[in-house]
Amino acid sequence: MxxxxxxxxxxxxxxxxxxxxxxxxxxxxxxxxxxxxxxxxxxxxxxxxxxxxxxxxxxxxxxxxxxxxxxxxxxxxxxxxxxxxxxxxxxxxxxxxxxxxxMNKPEVLSRLINAVIGAVEKEGIGSDLSVYIPEAVPAREVNALLLQNILGKLREKSVLIGSSIHGGIELKIHDKNISIEITDTSLEELIERYSRRDFHKIIFKK
Structure with a gap:
């Protein structure tokens, strides 16, 4: 129960x-x-x-x-x-x-003048010549360093002062109405152009 x-x-x-x-x-x-x-x-x-x-x-x-x-x-x-x-x-x-x-040293200018006039004479280009140099360079010092036969070919028997030339020389061939400039300005570009390759090999090489 x-x-x-x-x-x-x-x-x-x-x-x-x-x-x-x-x-x-x-x-x-x-x-x-x-x-x-x-x-x-x-x-x-x-x-x-x-x-x-x-x-x-x-x-x-x-x-x-x-x-x-x-x-x-x-x-x-x-x-x-x-x-x-x-x-x-x-x-x-x-x-x-x-x-x-x-280009303002008398000995450098005289060598340039001797060489250029010698080349002109060799080629028979002209005989009535004048040479201008920078006003900072004494003409008598350059004349003293020129070869006598070269000096004798100049119309003035002396180099002249060119007020527009700051370095180098300017040769005038009067009978041909020709001017040949070998100045610091003209040579700067020429030297820089031909030296650029060697310079770039050193500085600008990749």
Whole structure:
């Protein structure tokens, strides 16, 4: 015969089976589902992290490549500018200074005159000649260094002063109406042109 206590126990068992056990099972399923979702979220987060790191590395590499290219281009521009500066401010200025200095020396001018008039005489171009030299050079010093037969061929028996000549000589062949200039200005371009190759091999080589 069931007692009141047994009846209460049966009721509790029924309630547990009908309410608590399903709830517990549902809770376990929810926990399992939540665990799976958590694992999926973590996996997605790790994948996203890897993607972000990969994107960051790629961006850094791109920026580094751009920076390196820009730096290389800038360096080339600086080097080219330096080369041009060397050419224009060192080579050309030194060349001009050297030419002006040499082309105002009596011994250099006398050798030029002897050579040019000798060549004119050899070719039979003309005999009525005048020679002009820079006003900074004393005519008597140049005359003293000229060969006597060369000096005798000059119309004035002396070199003349040319106000427009700053270095070198100008030979006028009157009977042919010809002028031959061997001045610092004319020689500067000529020497620079023919010395440029060797100079560029040293300074402007690629």
């Amino acid at each position: 069931e007692t009141g206590k047994d009846k209460v126990k049966k009721i509790c068992d029924v309630l547990r089976k009908e309410t608590l056990e399903p709830s517990q099972k549902q809770a376990e399923e929810m926990l399992a589902q939540a665990g799976l979702q958590a694992q999926e979220i973590i996996a997605q987060a790790r994948l996203k992290q890897k993607q972000l790191l990969s994107d960051a590395k790629e961006q850094i590499q791109k920026e580094r490549a751009i920076f390196t290219s820009s730096l290389s281009q800038t360096s080339k521009q600086v080097i080219e500018a330096l080369k041009q500066d060397i050419k224009e401010n060192i080579f050309n200025k030194e060349l001009l200074h050297l030419l002006k200095s040499e």
